[in-house]
Amino acid sequence: MAAVKAHEAERTLAKPDPAWRLFLIYGPDTGLVSERAAALARANVDDANDAFQLVRMSGDDIASDPLKLVDEANTIGLFGGRRAIRVSATGKLLTAAVEPLLATPSRDAIVIIEAGDLQRSNPLRVACEKARSALAVPCYSDGARDLGSLIDEMLRAAGKTIDRLNRDHLAGLLGGDRQTSRREIEKLLLYVGADPAVLSEHIEAVVGDTAQREQAALVDAVFAGRLPALDLAYAKLSGEGLDPGVMLGAVLRQALTLLKSRQSVDAGRGVKDVVATMRLPFPRIPAMEAALAAWTTPKLTEAISLLGAATLAVRRDGDIARPAAVRTLWTLARLGRSGARGD
DSSP, X not given: OOBOOGGGHHHHHHSOOTTOOEEEXXXXXXXXXXXXXXXXXXXXXXXXTOTTTEEEEOHHHHHHOTHHHHXXXXXXXXXXXXXXXXXXXXXXXXXXXXXXXXHSOOSSEEEEEEEOOOXXXXXXXXXXXXXXXXXXXXXXXXXXXXXXXXXXXXXXXXXXXXXXXXXXXXXXXXXXXXXXXXXXXXXXXXXXXXXXXXXXXXXXXXXXXXXXXXXXXXXXXXXXXXXXXXXXXXXXXXXXXXXXXXXXXXXXXXXHHHHHHHHHHHTTOOHHHHHHTTOOOGGGHHHHHHHHHHOOHHHHHHHHHHXXXXXXXXXXXXXXXXXXXXXXXXXXXXXXXXXXXXX
16 A cells, blocks of 8 residues: 655655655645645656656546557657656546556656545545555645744755744744745745845734734634634635634634733733733734623633644544534634623
């Protein structure tokens, strides 16, 4: 069986087993799928600009005529040399095209198939994971460690430095889609210009405002119990590639802040007085005051417990990340709604 865990993918693809002649690169992070497919293809040809060595094929075309892939994989290059075939993602079944190559692998070319988020039972994923001649590589949204490595790589290439605090801050603002994160860092480097180091003011000017505002909308919707607003914010952040674990982390930080503030209220301080010490942007003050008034210490303690369990589950199994995050956020929003009604 040839399948790797998400955290082992980079190391495995750096030195793939020569017996693997077909690679299935799949997952919800389409940017990372594309990046890994491109890197693998370049590493397996002598000239990536030579259309005879690196062949691009449409997944839709292959689904319509499975023999096209078999024929191309078994074609001998006109001028010899290594060949790679890169197949674009499609919503159609490719099993019929892949099974002959799993049974009789190509000797002269590797085949790289890009795909979306395939479930464990997906026939293509099952076939590739069982075959000795194939490798199935999952691509899940970047976590903090992955983003930190990406930041280091891009800043090193640009000749820039960044301290640990600003590096962690930047990683927290980036989304889970690899290509989106690259574009954000490229914009940041363009803004930094000739300055030797990336500073907090650079990050806030280019990356911070939009990302923080969108995450704040999600957080406020959860603690206000506004389910439609929560769905809209979650869909928007997911569409931009933000990792569900990052969303849960933002909500958890807010819950911890609310708990500390709520304990001050329980000790006798007024809600407005407590919120005034937080130095929040003006638009967020009413939402924080309402949340602090609605959420009791026991409810916040329960929320923190739920968020901690969900965050751990998401880290352990990327397959359940999205449903686990949605379920937890909805549960908390219902708690917030009941608090707003005074239940």
